[in-house]
Amino acid sequence: MxxxxxxxxxxxxxxxxxxxxxxxxxxxxxxxxxxxxxxxxxxxxxxxxxxxxxxxxxxxxxxxxxxxxxxxxxxxxxxxxxxxxxxxxxxxxxxxxxxxxxxxxxxxxxxxxxxxxxxxxxxxxxxxxxxxxxxxxxxxxxxxxxxxxxTTGRVLMERKQAFLVRLGDTLRGLNDPHALPTLAAELLGTELGADRAGYGIIDASGEVVSVERDWTAGRVASLAGEARILDAFGPAVIAELRAGRTLVVEDCQADPRTSRPAYLPTWDSIGTRALIVAPLIRSGRLAAILYVHSGGPRHWTGVEAELVEEAAGRTWDAVQRAWALADLRESEERLQLALDASGMVGLYDWLVPQDRLFADARFARLFGVDPDRAAAGAPLADFKRVIHPEDAARVEAAMKRTLETGEPYEAEYRLLRDGGEVHWVAARGRCLHDGGGMPKRFSGTVVDITDRKQAEERQALLSREVDHRAKNALSVVQAALRLTRAPDLPTYARAIEGRVAALARAQTLLADRQWSGADLLTLLRGELDGFLDRDGGGPQAEVDGPPVSLPAGAAQPLAMAIHELATNAVKYGALSAPEGRVEVNWTVEGGLPDRLRLRWTERGGPALKKSPERRGFGTRVLDGTVRGQLGGTLSLGWRPSGLVCELDVPLRPGPPPGDGEVDAAPV
Missing domain, CATH: 3.30.450.20 (PAS domain)
Known part of the structure; x- marks a missing residue:
């Protein structure tokens, strides 16, 4: 038809x-x-x-x-x-x-x-x-x-581009290298309507894949953990990935690469019938994979395969960036710990042509500048205003020398803060110059050395104090040697030894307190030690009074005075008889300065009929130390019951050490 x-x-x-x-x-x-x-x-x-x-x-x-x-x-x-x-x-x-x-x-x-x-x-x-x-x-x-x-191709391409933009925006806003792969997998799996998606890292041997966390839609189990990729997936699959080719399988039971009897159980065990796996080849080796799984057979479009490939690359870049940032943060933390351990206060970076100095918060606080203002950049003058006026010219000269010659900048100077607080800093820096030799940027660090400077000052003061006290001690020893009288050499030696021992004990008390003073009670117990806690019959000496810290300049003279009183009591007074007693009492009266009133009372010793006719060495020591060195008053009462001595001395710091004068000269 x-x-x-x-x-x-x-x-x-x-x-x-x-x-x-x-x-x-x-x-x-x-x-x-x-x-x-x-x-x-x-x-x-x-x-x-x-x-x-x-x-x-x-x-x-x-x-x-x-x-x-x-x-x-x-x-x-x-x-x-x-x-x-x-x-x-x-x-x-x-x-x-x-x-x-x-x-x-x-x-x-x-x-x-x-x-x-x-x-x-x-x-x-x-x-x-x-x-x-x-x-x-x-x-x-x-x-x-x-x-x-x-319009399927165009719509898929537009959706792909929109997804990649969304993925990029999400990844850029996330810096956690652990959470980032999982989030990328979730976005991709949701976009493709998959059952599972994840990101795996291949170890250096190329044999083991590690999945920290993956995403599932709830129909299959997670694959988090480690697996030997060759054993699990077979040589055909691994060959594709190592060659850098994206693996696209529409049905694991039909694809010849996945349906071999030895490896098909692997896919069944993880509930996977279709998949896309994009390999990441870096430096010639398989470094990572991004996988998308479906629980049933599925036709994957070319656009979907391209989407997985591009997501894999972007995820890799984002993960590497996140790890780099994490390493940088860790390095910064280590650096900050090192800076803290070394006493580092702050960092600065001065853009010389623009006169903008950028500084961290610790540098800013030290120089009295608002940290936010310092972080945004402030004129150098805002930081220089706290430099001590006596140091300003020296600091300026050091900075000028570095700006002109490029030699390293080093300076130690004081900062005078509001309220008169002084801080010492050690500044270091280098200046970079442009091609024309003009200063471009001046960067460096400052270290707070206030504690070190104060320690150095204390050490210098202590050295001067030791030198001064040593001169005084030698002077007292010389005086004791010159003025001590005794009927024979053994008696003379004992007298000298006792006085030198008293002086040594006072020196020890001062040294224990780093030459800042001495405790009165400790000093008294040192001189009356054998009489305070005597076995049987009770103590022969009693001391009572409030805590008193003697200034360094008063400790040695007062120790010598107490020693002479104790020596006199042992030889002639209350402590020469078993029934004798010595009481030492003191009070402190407020004033400028406070005054120590100490009373030495003896009783029960040999009866005194009258006061001594002449002044001995001990009396001269008492008078010289109390009046001459301490600027106080002395009263000696020779009563029938025993000696009563009253001392009234100001508790003021001693004269400045190292002035060449010797405290013990009045002896």
Whole structure:
């Protein structure tokens, strides 16, 4: 039979129409098709744009070569078939549009999403099309006509780009190298509607993959942990990855790379039937993988594979950046600990041409500048204002020398803070110059050396004090040697030894207190030690009074005075008899300075009939130390019951040490 004229041409589909068996089609023999249908078929067969027409009560389906590509495996069996039978899987989505067209209303949709099955698997597609009614010769709507364009590729590409932008924005805002891979995997897995996604690191041997955390949609288990990739996935899979090729598997049970009997149980055990794995090759070796798994078979589009590849690269870059930042933070923390341990106060960076000095918070606080202002950059003058006026010229000269010559900057100087507080700092720095030899930036550090300076001052003071006290001690020894009288040499030696021992004890007390003074009670106990806690019969000496810290200048003279009183009591007074007693009491009266009033009372010793006719060495020592050295008053009462001595001395610091004067000269 000769084909109707309107079926001439039309490419492959036209040829199929001409040879098609129309007996089972609701459209019947083309020779009996109405003129309007013939016109539409002739129109679409002559077009390169995808078109179809559905005609009659059962909507018999006709289309051209361009539309055949959209049908996929449904072509050519779709030719002449019922519209519903061809697109049963999307019928609920398009039925309202079909009904509108058959009711005489044209419809238009742009990028309509449709889940089609045209090649044996479900795939998400997008289409832009118009359904238009086609009327017969009587004006009744007898069918519908469609011009359609598949926009799946463009929509997927736009979605891919939008996802990559979103992924990049998310990764840039996250610096945790542990959380970052998991978040990237979650974003990717959600975007692709996958069941699992994760990021694995390959060790240096290339044999073990480590997954810290991955993402799942809740239908499969996590793969966090370590696995030997060759043992788990097989040589074919690993060869693909090591070659830098993205692994795309639509069904693990059918793909020859994954369906080998030795490795198929691996995929079953982790609930995976389809996957995309993008390798990261760095320095010639497999360094990491980004995997996306599906629990069932799935067709992956080329755009989806590209999306995984690009996400893998961006995730790798973000992870490496995060690790670099983490290492930098750790290095900074180590540096900060080192700075803290070394007493480092702060860092500064002075941009010389702009006169903007940037400093950290500790430097800023030391120089009395608001830390936020210092961090944003402030003029050098804001920091220089606290330099001690006596040091300012020296500091200025040192900085000028560095600016002009480039030699290292070093200076130790004082900072005079509000309220008169003084801090010592040691400043160090270097100056960089531009190609023309002009200073460009001046950077360095400052160390708070206040404690060191104070220690040095204390040490110098202590040295002067020791020198001064040593001179005094030698002077007292010389005086004792010169003025002590005794009937024989042994007696003379004992007298000298006792006085030198008293002096030594006072020296020891001062040394124990770092020459800052001596405790009065300790001094008294040292001179009366044998009489305070005597076995049987109770103590012969009692001391009582408030705590008193004697100034350094008063300790030695007072020790000598007490020693002479004790020596006199042992030889001639209360301590020469078993029944004798000595009481030492004292009080402190406030004033400028405070005054020590000490009373030495003897009783129970040999009766005194009158005061001594001449002054001995001990009396001269008492008078010389109390009046001459301490600036106090002395009262000696020679009563029948025993000696009563009253001392009244000011508790003022001694004369400045190192002045060349000797305290013990009055002896």
């Amino acid at each position: 000769t084909a109707p004229a309107f079926l001439t041409g039309g490419g492959e589909t036209g040829a199929l129409m001409r040879g098609h068996d129309w007996s089972s089609s609701p459209l019947g023999n083309p020779a009996g098709w109405p003129p309007r249908l013939r016109s539409v078929v002739e129109l679409l067969l002559g077009s390169k744009f995808p078109m179809f027409v559905a005609w009659g009560a059962e909507l018999g389906f006709l289309y051209n070569d361009a539309y055949a590509e959209i049908l996929g495996a449904k072509h050519p069996r779709a030719l002449g078939a019922r519209f519903h039978d061809i697109w049963a899987e999307i019928w609920p989505d398009i039925l309202p549009l079909i009904e509108a067209a058959m009711a005489g209303v044209a419809t238009y949709r742009e990028d309509l999403p449709l889940l089609m099955n045209r090649r044996g698997f479900d795939e998400q597609t997008w289409f832009t099309f118009s359904y238009s009614p086609v009327r017969d010769e009587e004006g009744r709507v007898a069918g519908m006509y469609c011009a359609v364009a598949e």
